[in-house]
Amino acid sequence: MPSKYSEINPAWGDRDPVIVGFLCNWCSYRAADLAGISRFSYPTTLRDIRIMCTGRLDPTFVLKALREGADGVLVMGCHPGQCHYESGNYKAMRRMALLRRTLAQLGVDPERVQLGWASAAQGNIFRDTVIRMTDAIVRLGPLDWQANITDSIDDIASHFAHLEADEEVAYGR
Amino acid sequence: MKDTRIGVYVCHCGHNIAGTVDVESVAEWAAGLPGVAVSRDYKFMCSSLGQELVEKDIQELGLTGVVVASCSPHMHEPTFRKACERAGLNAYLFEMANIREHASWVHPNDIERATEKSKALVAAAVSRVAELEPLEPLVAEIKEPTLIVGGGIAGISAALEIADAGHHVYLVEREPSIGGHMAQFDKTFPTLDCSACILTPKMFDVGNHPNITMMTYSEVEQVDGFIGNFTVRIRQKARKVNTDLCTGCGDCWAKCPAKVIDTVFEAGLGYRTAIYRPFPQAVPKYPVIDMESCIYFQKGTCRACEKVCPTGAIDFEQEDETVVVNVGNIILATGVEIFDARRISQYGYGRLPNVFSNLEFERLTNAAGPTGGEVVLRDGVTRPESVAIIHCVGSRDKNYNEYCSAVCCMAALKFSHLVIERTGAEVYSFYIDIRTPMKNYEEFYHRLLEEGVHFVRGRVAEVTDSARTPGEEGKLIVQVEDTLIGKQRRVPVDMVILMNGLEPQSDAKEVANQFGIGCSEAGFYIERHPKLDPVATMTDGVFIAGACQGPKDIPASVAQGAAAAARVLNLIGRGEVEIEPIRASIDEERCSGCRICNNMCPYNAIDYIEDLGVSRVNPALCKGCGTCVAACPSQVISGQHYTFDQLMSQIEGILYDVREGGERVTYAGAEPVEAK
């Protein structure tokens, strides 16, 4: 039996998308708490990690999550001008901008790595962001980075065989 | 090899978690995680029995770390940290997995997935705990003085509590006088005592208290520091009056030739002069010169006030002054604004002269107000024979404010009484629901029913002066659906009073940012806990009181002011407070002095040591946000409790099922895929 998400995108097969969330302690983590208190339901795809401020977000963490099997990463902080530490969220925004550019060159769709803001009072915005991001990831399909970097000898042999067999198609000029 | 023995405790939270997450299976599964020595589930982990369970295991099994999977750390992290400490385990070797707010409550009707997500959150906490290091909390000394922002009744109440206890208070008020909205009222509900009579003595006490430094006509410009030691820069606007010389005699405003409409204290109904004291009982008693309306400042000649001042107190050259104070705690009691009824054009406020706002009506009934307490129409002479009071203007309305403003029903009842008492007019009160929940409020409502007020249940559609019948000529007609009889009604009246709701101050969000506290979408400040901690905020040392936290009446504001004062007195009494030891530090041996971090710190806690070629964190200024930690390209800055290794380990844990070698979870009855 396939995952419920495979009805929308068969690539999901029998598993669900996994999104790792990095939430700042003061705004977005509390927004998530508020979503809970308000019983706003959203998909189970998000697994969150609390950091004190989005300024703590080392891009290494995002890459680590993608490398270790996450299909997407959601970073959420306080709205600009409302950072508990004044300006950590601006640094996060700059880093995410450059990180997304770099990842795009590596074939990771920028929609997989998203940044958003939610104040402690915005449980609804938190929920909506998770729902929207889940939709995007479901559409994009699994990332499966581990499989991406596993190269077996079989793959190589078949690759060369392919060159020979489909030369006309592949390299016809 | 580190000796790791972690205890995992999965809370049922009654039905709150166990209703959606299979807690037994999470606990059973967690027992197999690396480093886990014991894993249990329990009905209520936060109960004393639950805490004892943890304590007993720490002592008997020698646990090196504890994970409680239950609610938000904002709820019970302190509870379990204390339990760990009681059993001899460092409080910072504890971690919570939030499987309630972040799982069971948001994933109803999907036990399978909510359970799997809970496992991931538990796995993350376990792998994080394995990397945690014991920390000792930092101790911050609490400076004795307290800053209170806002001189309304909540701020006054807080200031007097603290000052009477023998501690110094700086009370900052934006307007020329303290007193707030309460000073504008004539009577207070439900007792109908005279507002000024009960407020004036309190204002006087504040003004003359040896422990209170009152700073009126002043605004906070900048706030730095943290609990126990805030540095606050306050701008005292130039009054153009030397308060050391002024006696408040009043000769200056008596002779001032510039008359302007007083839109603040008199709500636009009365006049004041350019040099003015907002109201007779104002504290302090000194006037201010409003440069916008002062003839001298606008045209260069006049100086009438200077000529008549017997003490030579007028000082046209006076400049704004900046004062810096050091305080240990801050109470924000910045109050509310009143909804501007011009936004609801169909009610005609600002267009139809005899539509009054509630604040205007307060001034009409006030013996010291522009009409000397006479309830008259806009022409200043005609007494109304019929008055309509419209409730919930700008409140309980998704177009404006969804919330109930809490005070308007009672104020409307008070107005009804005053109209009947002063004019004998017929009163029609158009309400959605009458809300009178506090002590003696419902009784007051019954009294007004007996006094003959016509209560009409229905939201008013329109107030118009366009008559359809001769009887409506020259009247204001209130168009409403009376929902009790199910009919449209047109009620002709002479006067309409709009019960405008309460709104946050228009600069509430900026002020929240300035003090580092949270602010709701509407603009009300967010308390630490809506029930159990209503006057604290998420920022230690910053408290809130009064209507800036949410609409409330005078008794509730006074109570909150006193409650905030109690919290501050508690801290002053202790003299010091433990703060989270989350700080950054630089390994100077390995720092290459690239100076990337130098600009990162919003608190300027990072210095570059020129002769050593390294950067250094000043722990007294660092607040532990971790921005420099993440920025450091050579990874030589470490952030306690959120170290690189701890977070990397947490990421591995949270992806335990999808990472290489993980036991990938499949859904909907599919056979689990063998681990690779």
Add this chain to the structure above:
Amino acid sequence: MAAKAKPKLALYWAASCGGCEISVLAIHEKILDVAEAFDIVLWPCVMDFKRQDVEAMADGEIDVCLFNGAIRTDENAEWAHLLRSKSKVMVAYGSCSSEGCIPGLANFNDSRQMMQYIYLDAPSVDNPDGVLPQMETQVPEGILTLPGFWNTVKTLDQVVPVDYYLPGCPPEAEWTLAAIDAILSGKLPPAGSTIGRASTVCDECPRVRGEKKISRFYRPYEIIPDPDICLLDQGLFCAGIATRAGCGALCPRVNRGCEGCYGPPEGVVDAGAKLISAIASVLDADTPEEIDAILDTLPDPAGYFYRFGLAHSLMHRVRLEKQNGDKVASPVGEIPRLDPSLKD
């Protein structure tokens, strides 16, 4: 006899340019001491050894193997496994074997795209019949074989366990000597160590550094940099902030930004991620539009950040997508921009 026997040294090259081989000679007359101290049992670049000779050795017979070059083909991998089993100490020598280096940049493509360009599309190619290399080719004398060409370049430690790393493209003689001295004296650091300094290139760079604030980037041809001021402060990309010291800041000393060949400093997992973090942090911009405008002056960020370390980075390579059963590399074409609504 064991007391008299000289330790056995093997030097092997896999996917590399040969620079590392030359760098071994850069220790000058010390090479004589090496020859004196060691019994060189394998050095294909210099002396004639056959694979069978190595295969005939007992496991662990070689005391030290200096392995340079990345793992690109079946043959590279087979030699890595063979030498690992025959060697007591395996040293990843140079940037290619440690972190992938320039050969690792192939991971921005897949093998098929490489074949296409190298044998068919490159302007210098003269291949009218479109002949492509094959794993097996029939010739009159029999069947010729080529080793399998991997889709993904790997570092040595992604194929076999490695005891020490000696980074650099190529390693500076000073550190080659240090490694040899350590081996000869038996004073080896803990296994897994990188032989070199823990700090970054900035530590060795004589330029004056200020507080950083970057309002645009320049490419090297666009400005003549001040010779005394930190290149990054002048808007020139320099990877020195996240690159292990040890070279003496060779490139910055000649007005050229560090390219990062010494790999990440101690404790850094992914030097590219740290460069992203550090450089983005000091951008002089607070709105999505301003941030994107500055980043537009830094084309090819992945190329800058992963010039040497792609194969050893967390992401390791560009994404391969399944298309018609065949895996093809797929960079996302458009430059992603920040959502303007992030302004508030």
